[in-house]
Amino acid sequence: MSQIIRVLVVDDHPIVRKGMAQIIGEDPAMEVVGNSSNGEEALSFLLTNPADVVVSDYEMPGMDGIELARRLAGLKPPLPLVLLTMHKDEDLFNAATDAGICAYLLKDEVLDNIAQGIRAASGGESYVSPSLAQFVMRRSRSTQDLKERHTGLDSLTPAERAVLKRIALNLASKEIASELHISPHTVTTHRRNIAQKLELTGKHPLLNFALANRSAILSLPD
Structure with a gap:
């Protein structure tokens, strides 16, 4: 039997946290081990509770999802984060990717893509909402252009x-x-x-x- 992926859900809205936990819990390969209302609370939870992947909203009071990703990337070993946002914004996408976020999902595509995003993050891979593929392509081209220059x-x-x-x-x-x-x-x-x-x-x-x-x-x- 494959190992269960332990997930921590982070969102400042209790109803959203509950709904996300239900969606993730429907996958037999995943278990929601806790939920936190903000980044600081998530880091405190992780001090005593192991998790394999963190699923976090971008916009939260205090520490946002990108800063949380930076903090998780500095852990030993690093802990991957799946970022959820309603913003289809390329600058935000690049900032999130620069921070080491493993998966970037639009909230209106969560039902179809959250399981794939969590699996990718757990396996050390990247995942982006399909509708944002052009952001990935432009980022790749910018790197290639830099190498050519x-x-x-x-x-x-x-x-x-x-x-x-x-x-x-x-x-x-x-x-x-x-x-x-x-x-x-x-x-x-x-x-x-x-x-x-x-x-x-x-x-x-x-x-x-x-x-x-x-x-x-x-x-x-x-």
Whole structure:
């Protein structure tokens, strides 16, 4: 028998939480292990209650679904999040993807797609509402365009790509060093090598490049 996927539901509306739990609970391969009304409550719940996937609304008081995803991505091991939203907005989609969200679902498509989104997230895969396929395609094209403009990206080592992605998230060298378990000196060396390979010049060239191309950089393979 396959392992049951344990799901935590997060939404600030009690009726929505109850309805979502019922929908998810209809799948015999899934179990709703809890529900929380906001991001802070979800993080507190997870301290003592294991879950495999978090299903969260985007708009909530305090910590929204994207910030919750960032916090979950920093756990050891990271915990995947399925984001639910009513907004068919490309900037929001890119921000969510940049934050490491595994599945992005429109609320009016939840009935048809929530199980697929949870399964994908649980398996380390991505899932997006079918009606948003054009967002995925444009994001992929932007990454390809960036690689064509800066051919040195293909010469970056996995360690250098890891550093570049964190620069794109506007992390300081000490934060990058801590997250990657390397020394600040090693981060500085990687930053210098990346700038040389990409032929970047000027004041703060690497930071400016990374922030200007954040979504495309974060879509690069690890």
